[in-house]
Amino acid sequence: MRGWQSQAHVKHYCKYHVVFVPKYRRKSIYGTLRKEIGGILRELCRQQGVELIEGYAMRDHIHMLLMIPPKYSVANTIGFLKGKSAIRIFREYLQVKRNFTGRHFWARG
Structure with missing residues (x-):
């Protein structure tokens, strides 16, 4: 049973x-922001207790393979990751650029 996780x-x-x-499939992840988003998502996964197995940042989207324990809802975990990462990206990198409506960085879904 290799790779299995256990809880109580x-x-x-x-x-x-x-x-x-x-949002709007903007190519905003391209360049230096691409590496920084990876670090932000890794740190948020660690805080939540989710294991980030693989992650790839493309020009206009990010692929991640997550191992989420059953005690956490998938929807709540993804909502946490998208919400907290959007706030941190806006505060640290996009505050100068005002090309996003409000603080919305990720598309819905």
Whole structure:
């Protein structure tokens, strides 16, 4: 049973392939922001207790393979990652550029 995780009453092997897309598919992830977003998402996954197995930042989207424990809802985990990362990206990198409506960085879905 290689790769299985265990908690008090359950053994699990829950992997999820997640794709994040910036609002309006803007090419804003390209360049230096691309590396910084990876660091932000890694840190948020560590805070939430989610294992980030693989992650790829493309020009206009991000692919991630996450192992989310069953005690956390997938929707709540993704909402946490998208919400907190959007706030940090706006504060640290996009405050000068005002090409996004409000603080919305990721598209819905």
